[in-house]
Every structure is written in C-alpha cells, then in structure tokens.
Amino acid sequence: MTTDTTTKDATPGAAVPGETVLDARGVTMRFGGLTAVRGVDLTVNAGEIVGLIGPNGAGKTTFFNCLTGLYIPTEGEVRYKGNVLPPKSFKVTAAGIARTFQNIRLFANMTVLENVLVGRHTRTKEGFWSAVLRGPGFHKAEKASRDRAMELLQFVGLDHKSEHLARNLPYGEQRKLEIARALASEPGLLLLDEPTAGMNPQETRATEELVFAIRDMGIAVLVIEHDMRFIFNLCDRVAVLVQGEKLVEGDSATVQGDERVVAAYLGEPFENAPGAEEVAEVEAAEAHAETAAETAAEADAETTAEADAETPAETTAQTAEADAETTDETAEADAETTTDAAPGKENDR
Numbered sequence: 001m002t003t004d005t006t007t008k009d010a011t012p013g014a015a016v017p018g019e020t021v022l023d024a025r026g027v028t029m030r031f032g033g034l035t036a037v038r039g040v041d042l043t044v045n046a047g048e049i050v051g052l053i054g055p056n057g058a059g060k061t062t063f064f065n066c067l068t069g070l071y072i073p074t075e076g077e078v079r080y081k082g083n084v085l086p087p088k089s090f091k092v093t094a095a096g097i098a099r100t101f102q103n104i105r106l107f108a109n110m111t112v113l114e115n116v117l118v119g120r121h122t123r124t125k126e127g128f129w130s131a132v133l134r135g136p137g138f139h140k141a142e143k144a145s146r147d148r149a150m151e152l153l154q155f156v157g158l159d160h161k162s163e164h165l166a167r168n169l170p171y172g173e174q175r176k177l178e179i180a181r182a183l184a185s186e187p188g189l190l191l192l193d194e195p196t197a198g199m200n201p202q203e204t205r206a207t208e209e210l211v212f213a214i215r216d217m218g219i220a221v222l223v224i225e226h227d228m229r230f231i232f233n234l235c236d237r238v239a240v241l242v243q244g245e246k247l248v249e250g251d252s253a254t255v256q257g258d259e260r261v262v263a264a265y266l267g268e269p270f271e272n273a274p275g276a277e278e279v280a281e282v283e284a285a286e287a288h289a290e291t292a293a294e295t296a297a298e299a300d301a302e303t304t305a306e307a308d309a310e311t312p313a314e315t316t317a318q319t320a321e322a323d324a325e326t327t328d329e330t331a332e333a334d335a336e337t338t339t340d341a342a343p344g345k346e347n348d349r
C-alpha cells in the first residue's frame, strides 16, 4: 500500500521513499513546575530507523507520550505524514503510529492471538451491528483479521503459541507479542520504548533482526533503548535527550564521539543489564537507608547522656525505614502493572 503525499492522505502503510513520516517541532511538556521535555525537534523519514537515547529521567518516554496522543504537548506540534496529529491515542493509532510500552501492556488473561486481534480493531471496518448480527460480512472480515494476526505472530516467531495466555509467556516473548500487536494496526511508524529491556543477549540480537525486518516492510521506526550496541548497530540516526533537551543528533559515529554525550552518561552503564534500572534504584534506596541508619546510630551514641536529643535520631532511623518500604512498594506496584497491564489504561509509560 502506498500513500500519495500530494493529497496529504493520512492513511497508514508503507511510505513514499524519503518522505518525512514524523515531524515533531518544538515539543515541550511541563508537569507543574517540571519541564520533562523542552523544545525538542525530531524527524523520522520513510525507511529510517532512528534511535532516542538518554539517561533515565531524560524525558524519552514523555516525548513518546507526546507523539502518541497520551499527552498533549504544552507547546509544539507533531505531524504525521504532513498532518497534525489528533490529541487522542486511538486516533493517533488510526492515523498510522503504533507503539510498544516500556512497561509491557498486554491483556494478561487473553490469548496471544486475541491480543493481536485487539490491535487490529482500528483497521477492521465491521461495526457494532455487523458484530451483533454476525452475517457473512462479519465472518469474512473476522477470518481476514485472524489470518493477518497469525501472519504477524509468525513474523515475530510466536505463531506456535497463539492459543497460550499472554500472562504465561516469558518476558522476552511478551515484548515480541507487544510488537505483533502494534503491527496489527498496520502502522507507517512504529515507536518502541525499550524493546530489549529484560532480554538476554540472544533475544536482543533477534529483536535487532526483527526491527530490521520491520523497516524492510516499509515501516519507519523510532526506538528508545539503553543498550548502546543495539542502538548503534540498528539506527541510521540517533538523538540524545538530556534533561528534556536534545543535546546531539547524528549518525552513530558522531554521537559516540561527542564528549557531551559521554559526559551525560558518566556514571550510567552504557549497556544496561536486564532490570539494571530497578537494581540501581533499589541500591540507591538501600544506600540511603544505611547512611541514614548509621547517622542515626552515631547520633544515638553521641547523645545517650542527653535524653532530649534522641528524638531527631529516631526520626532519621524511621525515615530510613519508611524510605526503604516505599521503594519496595513501588517495585511491587510496578510488577503488578506489568502483569495486569492493559492497553486501555492510559498510564504515562
């Protein structure tokens, strides 16, 4: 399927070579006093794989949310194939942009095939009455949808698991299923938010091949990833976000050789091990708790004779405990979201 740009047709599908698929200009997203994304310009052309990298908290996911209608940017404009995007995520999907999420969102209690079929709903013409009456048109459309869904499952290597419940898939396969579901909306641009997080090196390598294959199908790709080998193998261009701003953009060599990029990453692992983000957070919380406990113990020792001075020490120790508990709870809450995740829930990431 080709799209005639001269008519500014927003129908998705394979783009015209060289066409600007995504054009984000001056995108700014503020949450109260915090500017998570500041004046970011980014284009993705047909046939390109573009990388978006940056330290944790740089604003990468927020930027994706601005591109997909989950957030309405405070300032700036996003165009897809020349048309300004509608401010609703399902309309953005219908226009031709599909995405996967940093924290996997699948219908855990649906089968693998059903999850992909859900992804097709923006492309099926059969409406409500057709579904209720279940006439020949409905059955024909349903069969076509199932065939396409099976094709996509085969493409990502999950066709043999079509009847398994999504929740029973290993993590790496859940990520692949999310990609199949995103492809089911027949996008012209696919946004991937940390597609290899939690994958082993073999799975990461396979995902690289999968992204090349998606590009070869005529779908432009914008990918966020911490694994620098993955990014620099894959991407034609890489943009670096730091504290919400685009620091550098260029080919792999340009970005890798840029001192500011190296400085921005100092202290951050270049190739994040699976779950490194969470490990780092837990370690930081533990370190914080230990320091606070030590301070409290010292304060205790120093002030044994002074009964009045015990209160601040206890308070510090309690704060440390409370901090550690909060971190645990956050980790649990995160885990729950991942398992029960549903695309209907419009969370921020």
Ligand SMILES: Nc1ncnc2c1ncn2[C@@H]1O[C@H](COP(=O)(O)OP(=O)(O)O)[C@@H](O)[C@H]1O
Pocket: 031, 034, 036, 054, 055, 056, 057, 058, 059, 060, 061, 062, 063, 348, 349
């Ligand atoms: N819905 C929100 N409300 C308030 N702050 C948010 C929200 N979403 C993200 N942020 C903040 O915006 C910043 C960027 O976050 P995020 O886009 O998730 O970064 P990244 O994906 O690069 O790790 C962080 O400081 C984060 O806490």
Ligand SMILES: [Mg+2]
Pocket: 060, 061, 062, 102, 349
């Ligand atoms: Mg993120």
